[in-house]
Structures are given as structure tokens and as C-alpha cells.
Amino acid sequence: MPKAPTHAAHGLKDVYASAMAAMQAGEAAKALEIFGRKPMPTWGSDLTGIDFDSIKYFVRSTEKQASSWEELPEDIRSYCSATKQCFDAEKLTTSLQVRSRKAGDHMIPLGMTHACKIQDIMVDLHIPAFQRDSVPLVIAGETILWIAGYRRSSLAPVDASTTRVIEMELLPQR
Numbered sequence: 001m002p003k004a005p006t007h008a009a010h011g012l013k014d015v016y017a018s019a020m021a022a023m024q025a026g027e028a029a030k031a032l033e034i035f036g037r038k039p040m041p042t043w044g045s046d047l048t049g050i051d052f053d054s055i056k057y058f059v060r061s062t063e064k065q066a067s068s069w070e071e072l073p074e075d076i077r078s079y080c081s082a083t084k085q086c087f088d089a090e091k092l093t094t095s096l097q098v099r100s101r102k103a104g105d106h107m108i109p110l111g112m113t114h115a116c117k118i119q120d121i122m123v124d125l126h127i128p129a130f131q132r133d134s135v136p137l138v139i140a141g142e143t144i145l146w147i148a149g150y151r152r153s154s155l156a157p158v159d160a161s162t163t164r165v166i167e168m169e170l171l172p173q174r
Contacts, residue, residue, distance in 0.1 A: 049171060083149050083171075089164035091156035094141035096166075098148075100133050107144035107153040118144065125150050138168060 080086055105118035122132050127150065138146040146152045148170045158165055 049173075082151070084167070084169040085146050085152045086158050087145065087156040087166045087168070088158050088162045089156075089166045090162070092140050092145075092166065096145070097139050098136050099139060101135065101137055105137070105144060107147075108155070110152050110154045110157065112154065118147065121147065121151060136170070 101118050101122075106115040107118065107121075108115050109121065118137070119132075122135070125147075127135060135150065136148040137144050138148055140155065143155055144153055145155055146168065148168075
């Protein structure tokens, strides 16, 4: 797929809605074409480093939904890491965005049942205070999905019912 141009995006919600409608109608090629024609947004985080050609969808079946990292099959544990995560695309009903932390941010980390403040998670992970505002957060709507490079949430885990996977990888800056 060709790289999307980097000039200003207009009607991004319309683009997303058109692409999602085409995908739901089983017209993945048409959805991909619509997406490929649209420009990259210039607002928000810099997305130029994302290689859209390397984003893959695949089916990976497991016997049951894992509630912790240790319960995931070994091949998935060795595939996913702090810098590479997989999410069930069907369970993500809003668009994904990347932003930095905000006061009061929280998420339910994978394997836990209660929400934790992002600030507390970052302290527990020994992320230096001066770096915390530059750690990318992947969000679905207003829900934090992944503290990129560190910890994922319990939202949209890959399980036996998963038919489409969104794979994300945090690449080092060049």
C-alpha cells in the first residue's frame, strides 16, 4: 500500500466511516483503497513514522481468553512484548489515537481487575519523571489501550473468538 500523503486531513470522520462501512460489507480492498487515498492528519501526534504496509491482520485462536500475561499461549507471549502488542479489532469500536498522558488518566492493566492511575503505573515501572510526558499512549475513544513500550490494558485481548487482530509496534526513533 502506498504511504498516505502528509498534508492536512479534512473529513477524517467521514473517511473512517466510509472505510468501516466498506469493511463491514466485506469490501476490504475498497476500504484499503479509501484509506490509502486519504492524507495523514497534521494535528495530534506525528504519524509519519508508522509503516502502514507492515500492519497485518491475522487469526490466532486460543482455547480461552487469558486474564493475565502468563495465561497467554507461549507463541503469543514470545510474539508480543512491551514494544509490540496485539488487540482484537472487533472489540475496538472507536478510532485509535496516540497522545501523551493527561492528569487523572487511568487504565485497567492486563491481568488486573481494577483501574490504576497512569501516573502510578509509570512510577511502578521506574519511568523517569522527565520522560513520562513523552511516553505515547494509544487510546480507543477516551480509554487507554497501551502505554506504548511498557504496559497494555485489559481492553480488547486476543482470544478464541478473535477473527481480526490489530498489531501495533513501537519502533525506535531514527
